[in-house]
Amino acid sequence: MKFDSLCSIIEEAVYGEPSLIYDQPKNSDSEYIVAAAVKDPVTNDIYLGDYHDMALINAVNNAGARGEHFDRGFFTNKDRFVDRKEAMQIAKQGRQIDPNSKYSQLTSADFVEFER
Helix, strand or coil: CCHHHHHHHHHHHHHCCCCCCCCCCCCCCCCCEEEEEEECCCCCCEEEECCHHHHHHHHHHHHCCCCCCCEEEEEECCCCEECHHHHHHHHHHCCCCCCCCCCCCCCCHHHHHCCC
């Protein structure tokens, strides 16, 4: 499934209309973070949300999945699930968060705290 289609489906389910969950950076040719995500390590299914808790709720609501063993990370515009460390580097490079952040792992709360 293409990224745009996947985002539209998720956004319509969560918000009623399609849009990217996180703002895209000005240089949208590069990879950037679009959503918090959880990944089922058994099925490799990925569920998106504004926050990881919302992604877990989507997993339960959409697939009846149990999320206690899900991997938490982020989903990018390049259709990739990335862990929190790689997500931090991507978000810094795209100036989605403060590039001077002292933290090594990204959390969904980082997007709320940073104003460009």
